[in-house]
Amino acid sequence: MEDLLFESVRYSVHSDSFDVAQLANYSLHLRIHQSCLTIGVFDAENNECLVLESYHYDTAQNTTALIVNLHNIVQKHSFLNAAFWKNVHIISALPSFAFVPEGIHDEESKQNILSLISKFHQKKDNIHVHPKSGETELCFAIPKELEEWLSDMYSNSQVSYNHTTESFIVEANALFGNVLHCYIDVDTILITKSDDEKVRFANTFKYKTPQDLLYFVLFVLEELNIDQQEAEVVIWGEVDFHGESIKTLKKFINKVSAGTRPTDVRFAYQFDQEPQEQTAIDIIGNMKLNK
Template sequence: METAKSTSYKLISRVKDNRFDVDKLHDYCLLLQIGIRDIQICVTDTKDNSCLLVEDFSLLDIKTVNARLKVLASLFENHHLLKAGFWDSIKLSLKSHKFSLVPTSHFIPESISEYLKLNCVVNPNVEGQYYYQHKSSNVVNAFASDKRLVNWIQSLYPAKEITILHQGSALIEAVLGQRAQEGKGVYCILDRNVLHVFVSQDNQLHYYNQFSIKSSQELLKYVMLVFKEFNLDQRTQPVVFWGTLSEKGESLVLLRKYIRNVSLGKKPSFLKFNYMFDEIPDHHHIDLFSMHLCD
């Protein structure tokens, strides 16, 4: 456990495979997912698609973007792996509510600011504009995030071309990778106080949005709004949930009063997990793990 006022970060959980070999980093992919007040780290073996390390940190006393960068710098400086530069590959996922999904056929990189203007206000002084091309779904995720953070991460690994993506892109890959079912599929991810909702059908994405929530009642409200928009049947429509909620927690208990078929998601099949990862609930970290699918 790491927690100290001087560093202002706290280790929430860590699981490490005993097969992890620091001399084989050249075979490993480093996955970094960074939010306003958290960071998740995962290491996967590119040779056999196995998960070797998962760490979840909370960033404390974050009130400004500069404060977040200082805390992250402290965490990286004290971490035994993060400053290493000889990974096989590195991927950076950014949690941001500033995004816009654009059909590939209509996407022009020079027009990202115009796409984002439809959904949010971007401050060009502090936010950079990025995009991730989904190869399987013919959609581009254009998004804005702290450019100082991105530039700093890139400066740590000058010999690597880092894949930069939006948290939603990893989740889109997770949703579209689910086994096809008749009719529409509804998938929800609760990431602390942010609810992501997806609707897909025939491996095509029909809807994605995220909502800031403060209560189980708000979670129910937004899920029901999506049910109403797509005219879904509360008695029969399956809903799969991943994220920071529990089987007997308030959110699912309330949701099941209105929607009959609600279940928790499973660990992804595209990664191999040794027995020590059994301590991580199956429905946790789907966004982190699904970065593995993003090239």
């Protein structure tokens, strides 16, 4: 199992300031995706990101498989199974989410919307609703089985739930403005576009090849009536900016750039080399939202 943990790590960076004996003073941030787990530890008192780690696993086709993947990492991890944290923040990167008009108040309508765009199951999923600016609400679903597992593991800490789009959109727009933002995971791409503070587009697509990525980006540009020659696209996530996927995008879109790390959170020199600056923007944003 230890070998499995080592083989699944994509990066693991710790500040010299990180002290396992001080976990009760830190907040833990877990970004849960069907194919990967990203970990962040934040010291709010000193406004410092202390830890960023990422692990990949076989894409989970159901909640039970996802929990097994997470359990395998947690049980062999040096501090993830610690009982006492100041706070635990779960960032769902699962595809069941929607921005809905603020006027839709009844639960059934929100369930119907999530059912239309994802594999939402009323008996198996919990809905979370977060009011947003621009007269919309962010609705997202998390499997009840996953919430129960997390609550049991962190029973001594307060556990909160957010969706990756929440902090990602805020941070990406703050850093680069209302351009097209693409967060690329192992097998999904999240594409967002805002006008001022209003979310104009936000959706997740599954992909297998660089050509798939290109297709979805061009599709969204066409849907938004944005000329691909004039479009500005900023890339985020754990993707090689010099790899084939980005090279393919650049053949058709002139203005493609990599995201950068926020400057209003402290990072020690250990983070100078990895992870790449466009990585974990939603975790860092979540740290800021939950100071």
